[in-house]
Amino acid sequence: MARVLVLNGPNLNRLGTREPDIYGHDTFDDLVRECAATGESLGLEVEVRQTNDESELIEWLHEAQDTGSAVVLNPAAFTHYSYALRDACAMVEGPLIEVHLSNPAAREEFRHTSVVSGVANGTIAGFGLDSYRLALRAVAVLLAD
Ligand code: DQA
DSSP states (O other): OOEEEEEEOTTGGGTTTSOHHHHOSOOHHHHHHHHHHHHHHHTOEEEEEEOSOHHHHHHHHHHHHHHTOEEEEEOGGGGGTOHHHHHHHHHOOSOEEEEESSOGGGSOGGGGOOSSGGGSSEEEESSTHHHHHHHHHHHHHHHHO
C-alpha cells in the first residue's frame, strides 16, 4: 500500500479556534479523521502530522524522500518565504501536492507568492478540508499513472 505523509506547518494545530471566518470551525483532529477516511477509501496508507517548527517539517520531507512516500503538504506561512522548505520539497520523488484551506491568491499580497508551488506536482487551495480530500485523490491518480 502506498504511503502518504500529510504534513502541516505552523498554527494549523489551532484549527477550530484560529480565525474561523477564514479557516472554518473544523479542528485539526477533524482534519486527521477526514484524511484517514479518504486514505482508506483510496487504498492509501495516510499519516497526518503537524509542527510549528521549520526544521522538523524539513526532516519529515527528508523522510519522505528516504522512504519513497508521497506528500500532501500545507506549508502554512512557510509557503510564502521558506527556501529551505522548497529545497527539501524538490528532493521528494513521489507526488507532492501543495494544499491550502483558504485561497491565498484571494488574500493579502504577501500570500500571493508560494515558493513551494514550483516544486510541487500541483496546488489545491480554497476548499477547506476538501482541499485535503482532493489532494489525496490527486496523489492516487498520479500513483496510478
Ligand atoms: C494556509 C494559508 C497561509 O497563507 C497561512 O499562512 C496559513 C494557512 C491555508 O491553509 O490556507 O497558515 O496555508
